[in-house]
Amino acid sequence: GAGVSQSPRYKVAKRGQDVALRCDPISGHVSLFWYQQALGQGPEFLTYFQNEAQLDKSGLPSDRFFAERPEGSVSTLKIQRTQQEDSAVYLCASSLVYRGRSEQFFGPGTRLTVL
Amino acid sequence: DQQVKQNSPSLSVQEGRISILNCDYTNSMFDYFLWYKKYPAEGPTFLISISSIKDKNEDGRFTVFLNKSAKHLSLHIVPSQPGDSAVYFCAASGGYQKVTFGTGTKLQVIP
Numbered sequence: 001g002a003g004v005s006q007s008p009r010y011k012v013a014k015r016g017q018d019v020a021l022r023c024d025p026i027s028g029h030v031s032l033f034w035y036q037q038a039l040g041q042g043p044e045f046l047t048y049f050q051n052e053a054q055l056d057k058s059g060l061p062s063d064r065f066f067a068e069r070p071e072g073s074v075s076t077l078k079i080q081r082t083q084q085e086d087s088a089v090y091l092c093a094s095s096l097v098y099r100g101r102s103e104q105f106f107g108p109g110t111r112l113t114v115l
Numbered sequence: 116d117q118q119v120k121q122n123s124p125s126l127s128v129q130e131g132r133i134s135i136l137n138c139d140y141t142n143s144m145f146d147y148f149l150w151y152k153k154y155p156a157e158g159p160t161f162l163i164s165i166s167s168i169k170d171k172n173e174d175g176r177f178t179v180f181l182n183k184s185a186k187h188l189s190l191h192i193v194p195s196q197p198g199d200s201a202v203y204f205c206a207a208s209g210g211y212q213k214v215t216f217g218t219g220t221k222l223q224v225i226p
Contacts, residue, residue, distance in 0.1 A: 041219075042206075042216030043159065044216070048213060091158055104161065
């Protein structure tokens with residue numbers, strides 16, 4: 001398909017484990033965003049990439065969270081030493097333009113459950 | 116500090132009637148506003164947007180109104196259809212493209 005894809009769709013981790021969440025944006029989309037959505041809440045911004053450059057990581061909740069997009073396409077969000085409060089849906093979105101206003105296309109999300 | 120607020124967690128409307136979803140914001144730097152629709156187990160889907168230089172934007176059955184002085188926007192759906200049943204997120208942006216979302220309103224359109 002031509003949309004944003006994320007894998008895995010569901011992930012169960014034991015507290016203390018490391019996890020890696022993958023995002024495949026729409027081909028050619030310059031901007032890529034990661035959001036965290038807790039139950040009953042709206043998506044909350046984590047980090048933003050423009051091509052391979054991470055321009056804003058102000059939303060990452062702790063230094064256990066790390067994101068990369070080394071070749072300006074696929075991105076990985078890594079969470080080290082997972083905690084129960086990390087349980088949430090992690091959404092990835094991409095958009096076409098470098099500046100200005102454009103809609104973000106969201107993937108289906110990865111639901112992370114930390115036991 | 117919730118900069119984008121959707122005070123109604125849920126709304127029920129009869130099919131064919133108007134649905135009005137409300138949103139308030141506090142950050143005066145926001146200059147672009149969006150509505151997203153979300154079905155269960157899917158990511159949010161863009162619905163409609165409005166720039167702060169306008170007070171109304173219409174797209175088919177969907178109209179967004181912006182009242183900057185009140186820092187308030189609303190989404191009108193006319194006529195409402197059962198397929199419109201979903202969670203609607205209001206979102207706002209200021210600057211490059213960072214988007215702040217509200218907590219969502221679950222709309223149920225009753226046939």
